[in-house]
Amino acid sequence: MRIAMIGGGYVGLVSAACFAEFGMHVSVVETNPQRLAALREGRIPIYEPGLDALVISNTQAGRLVFGDDIATAVTGAQAVFIAVGTPPRNGDGAADLQYVHAAARQIAQALTGYAVIVTKSTVPVGSSRRIAQIIRNVRPDLDFDVASNPEFLREGSAIDDFMRPDRVIIGLDQTQPERAGRAENVMRQVYRPLVQAAAPLVFTGLETAELTKYxxxxxxxxxxxxxxxxxxxxxxxxxxxxxxxxxxxxxxxxxxxxxxxxxxxxxxxxxxxxxxxxxxxxxxxxxxxxxxxxxxVNEARKAAMAGRIIAACGGSVVGRTIAVLGLTFKPETDDMRESASIPILHRLAEAGATLRAYDPVGMDAARALLPPDVIYCADAMEAAQDADVLVVLTEWNIFRALSPEVLAQRMRTKAIVDLRNIFDPAAMRAAGFLYQSVGRP
The missing domain is CATH 1.10.1040.10 (N-(1-d-carboxylethyl)-l-norvaline Dehydrogenase; domain 2)
Incomplete structure (x- = not known):
């Protein structure tokens, strides 16, 4: 079976690699020249455990190919997935669908035979029908169906989530039963390996599938x-x-x-x-x-945590050095999008703190988003050197094994604000730390 994946970002790349691992031929269309060059050279532009090996093995096997030409990618494809970005629109937070609509027009111009056009991107309710209308406007003669197939991939465990999903949601235009049946047959073939592994395939209407993701x-x-x-x-x-x-x-x-x-x-x-x-x-x-x-509540939470750190420094961080462990929004990813570290560190920097930070994989992505005077360190102990307070923002496992006694020797003042509850309060107190965690006595 041949699949085209329009978009080589996080969702598109993970999905394409996993489909290729199922034995399908997958063509990925990526229009960003730097990203495309990296993928062709076997360099993965995102951090996701196990993804690099999956991409390299399937590329070498000829099942996974990368290019920038949609016409080449969709030739002979039974399913064409749209996996481009849908960032929040400035002003109101609604999803910006300009890239989805552009992809739909390009697909319509390039298709030469029947295919199911599948929205993998997270899109507002009604988007799949809008995509269908766009395609009809461009190619009234084209034989196609649309489907909504939202992704439920957790960063850091995306491959396992794809290979062993709780469920696969597929929305079809159920107002046309005959056409929906044809599209369903194609989608069952796409996910046949998961069906054989007893993963639930849940077929719904288009609007239901789109809303389920949100x-x-x-x-x-x-x-x-x-x-x-x-x-x-x-x-x-x-x-x-x-x-x-x-x-x-x-x-x-x-x-x-x-x-x-x-x-x-x-x-x-x-x-x-x-x-x-x-x-x-x-x-x-x-x-x-x-x-x-x-x-x-979430926005207020981030502001409150910055205030908690300042309070741990006696109400002022002027002239204080704060060691920050973890910058990404969660462990096992280099994703900094909407990470709590961004507003918290900006607030601390504005209040006069010196910030020494370490993250196992996220520091390159963090540089453009965090205050310019953040000092990036080689490891957690370097970050803790001469710090007045140590703050845990991301629960990377390597931080859990840090020795309280060694930390106490490195730091100027024995104070820890553990916003992820990764340390044992008793062990920290025994090492002489003023230790604050979240929601624990």
Whole structure:
């Protein structure tokens, strides 16, 4: 089976590599010259564990090819995936669909035979029907169907999520049953290896599939904001949020995942998708107050965490050196988009702090987003050298093994603000640290 993937970014590249691993021939279209050159040379422009090996092996096997010509890529393809960016639109947070619509026009001009055109990008409800209309306007004679196939890939575990998904959502135009049946047959062939592995394929209408993506991410974001508010309440009452989260998470109706308190969610999905869902609800005069409040709670959370660090320094960070461990929005990724480190470090720099930072993979991406005078260090211990306070912003596993005694020797003042609860409070106190975590006594 032949597949074309329009867009070689995070979603497009991971999806293309995994489809190729299934044994399909996948042509990836990437119009950014630097990114395309890197992919052709086997250099992966993003950090995702295991992706480099997957891309290289399938490229060498001839199942995965990269180019910038859509006509070449879609020739003979039974399915053409649109996986281009949909960044938030300036002003209102709605998804910017200019790249999706441009890809649809180019696909329409290039196709020579029947294909299912699949939106893999996260798009507002109604976008798939709009794509179909654009294609008909360009090529009234073209035989095609559209499908919505939202991705549910977690950065840091995207390959496993693709290969062993909780479910695969596929939206089709169910107002035309015969055409929907034809498109369904194609999509079943696309995901045949997952069907054989007993992964659930859920076929819905176009609008339902598009909305499911936003609803799922917004619900998870809401869980994060909820546990962060519970952490604040635990601090007021002398309760322990870790025990609270365990007690809640053992309830099968709730589940343990996304109940870890911290400085607020970030990344490429949750901030963008919660804003977009709020906008969709507003445009359709439908209440979405839980999601709107989730967005507000998350923004306030990041500001509050900066204030917490300043308070740990006695109310002023002027002349103080702060060691920062972790910059990316989560571990196992170099993604800095909407990371809590951005507003927090800007606030600290504006307040007069000297910032010494270390992140295992995110420092190159961080330089353009963080204050210009941040000092980037070779490792965690270098960052801690002569620091007045050490702040944990990302829960990389290598930080969990840091010796409290060695940290105490390196730092000027024994103070830690652990915004990810990675350290043992008793061990830190035994080493003489003034230790603050989130939601724990």
């Amino acid at each position: 609803a799922a991410n917004s619900f998870l974001a809401m869980k994060i904001s909820f546990i962060n508010e519970m952490a604040d309440l635990c601090e007021k009452l002398g309760a322990d949020v870790e025990d609270l989260a365990r007690g809640m998470g053992l309830d099968a109706r709730i589940g343990r995942r996304f109940l870890s308190p911290g400085p607020g969610y970030g990344g490429s999905c949750f901030p963008k998708d919660t804003l977009a869902l709020s906008r969709i609800a507003q445009e359709n005069q439908s209440g979405c107050r839980l999601v709107e409040t989730t967005v507000q």
